[in-house]
Amino acid sequence: MEMFEGGNAPELTVSELSGAVKRTLEGEFGRVRVRGEVGRVSRPSSGHLYFDLKDANAVLAAVSWKGQVARMQVRPEEGMEVVATGRLTTFPGQSKYQLIVEDVAPAGLGALMVMLERRRAALAAEGLFDAARKRPLPYLPRVIGVVTSPTGAVIRDILHRLRDRFPRHVLVWPVVVQGQDCAPQVAAAIRGFNAIAPGGPVPRPDLIIVARGGGSLEDLWGFNEEAVVRAAAESAIPLISAVGHETDTTLIDLAADRRAPTPTAAAEMAVPVRLDLIAAADALGARLSRALAQGVALRRQRAADLARALPRPDSLTGPARQRLDLWADRLPRALALGVTRRRARLAELAATTRPKALARLTAQARRALMALGARLDPALARLVADAARQNVEGRARLAGLAARLDAAPPARIAALRERLAARDRLRQTLGHVETLRRGYAVVRGDGQVVTSKARAETAATLEIEFHDGRLSLGPRPAPRRGKEPPPGQGSLF
Structure with missing residues (x-):
């Protein structure tokens, strides 16, 4: 069986190989400065900052931990050209390497100015400036x-x-x-x-x-x-x-x-400046004082000029004073003359109005007497009727009392007799017979009571009732109207 070349090389686990690569990269690139354009930027809630550094041919992942982000003077933004300082390391979980960034600086003033101008234009478009x-x-x-x-x-x-x-x-x-x-x-x-x-x-x-x-x-x-x-x-x-x-x-x-x-x-x-305000206030106060003084002086001068154009007070009041003296001399004589004239006029009026006033008063009294006479007959009739009614009532009560006299004691009987006598005397006093005895008489004409002279003159027969009898007068000739009776002839009325 053919043996592969290098078959005696030691076998490494994935973790061992990743650790070896990590140590090699960190040893070779323990501190580097990388220039590039900031690509995608991510800011999660943990506070860490993840972004990419790129150029025309490559992309490098970069991360800055929360404490390092707080110390950055300039935060990377997408599109910025920066110089990132940090160390290169690997992330074994994804078999990738990344730059742990400790600081970020703009690649030059030009980059900052470009970013500043871009931000200024965006905020100006919103109207903030x-x-x-x-x-x-x-x-x-x-x-x-x-x-x-x-x-x-x-x-x-x-x-x-x-x-x-x-x-x-x-x-x-x-x-x-x-x-x-x-x-x-x-x-x-x-x-x-x-x-x-x-x-x-x-x-x-x-x-x-x-x-x-x-x-x-x-x-x-x-x-x-x-x-x-x-x-x-x-x-x-x-x-x-x-x-x-x-x-x-x-x-x-x-x-x-x-x-x-x-x-x-x-x-x-x-x-x-407080002192400038005080000085300005003082200057304004001085101007105000001068203006007031000048205004008062101008108005005083104007008043003096107008006063010279006016006439003297004596010339204005002289004619009025003279008229007052003249009227003061004429006033007593005018008052005396007026009183004399009014007294004469009053005497004339009194002379012309006294007979008329007496006649008017007499007529008013005659009318009052006639009205009282007209009211007297009904009153007398009512009194006679009341007396008759009281007489009847008294007789009725007398009859009742007479029935009770037998049982009443002698003192009671004497009192009742005294009251009865008083009532009888009152009856006789109020009766018209007693009135006739006091010298009054009732005149009837044609069978009616006569209360006026005119009625008596027109009556055909007259009858006069005295307290001891009545006197009848036969038919009378009509009276002569508007003529007085002949001399020596008396008048019945």
Whole structure:
């Protein structure tokens, strides 16, 4: 049987061979720097970073662990040309080799500028850099929020400049201004200041300053990140970007409401000079005082000029005073004459109205007497009827009492007799017979009671009833109307 060449070579397991290859690669390529274009990039939830490095002919898998990713100043993005530093190793589970990347640097400024320009164009297309989005800065903010490193010289410069110009309440939000954590911390600080509720225990800033000192493009790269730009564009509080020196330009400068060339210039933009305001206020106060004094002087001069054109007060009041003296002399005589005239007129009126008034009063009295006479006969009739009724009732009661007298004691009988006598006297007093005895008489004409002179004159027969009898008068001739009886002849009425 033919033996293969090398048949005495030792047999290796797959794991042994993979380990040998791994040791060989790591021994030969323990630390390498590889230049290439970043291809597919994957960022799983574990925090590790997986990407490809490629050129025109080959592709190299690369991985950066979570701790190494946190230390990277520039994260690889698809399409970037970078120089990756790390070590080459194998992954036995898939029989592949890969580069464990410890650091990534752009292949040159050209690559960073290309990536920066591409990002700027994409964000500008969304309108994040439009001038219409920018808000005016408050003239004198009460509270100023500063996003910067608390240990650098930037915060000291800002505080010193604010203290010199116009001291204000400053809130500092400490952040990392360089490295991998710069962008998320700066974005969180901007959103944190905007999330402070007005009137709460922590005062809400009226203005935000994002500041950092100068540096290279790589050092300032965190302020070119999309998260920082979007946070600045979304800020409801006016924001000043003071990143780098005057020649440094970042994307946050384009999204901010105002760009300051230096942090010190940002403090100058934030507040005016207090002494200048005091001087301006003093100057305005002086101008106001001068204007008031000049206005008063002009109005006083105008009043004096108008007063010279007016006539003297004596010339205005002289005629009126003279008329008053004249009327004062004429007033007593006019009053006396008026009183005399009114007294004479009153006497005339009294003389003409007295007979008429007496006649009117007499007529009114006669009418009242006739009305009372008309009411007297029915009243007398009612009284007579009442007396008769009382007489009948009294007789009835008398009869009843007479029946009870036999059983009543003598005192009771005497009292009843006294009451009976009083009732009888009252009956006799109220009767018309007693009235006739007092001098009254009842005149009847043609069988009817006569109560007026006119009725008596027209009656054909008259009958007069006295207390002791009646007197009848025969037929009488009709009276002469409008003529008085002859002299010497009396009148019955």
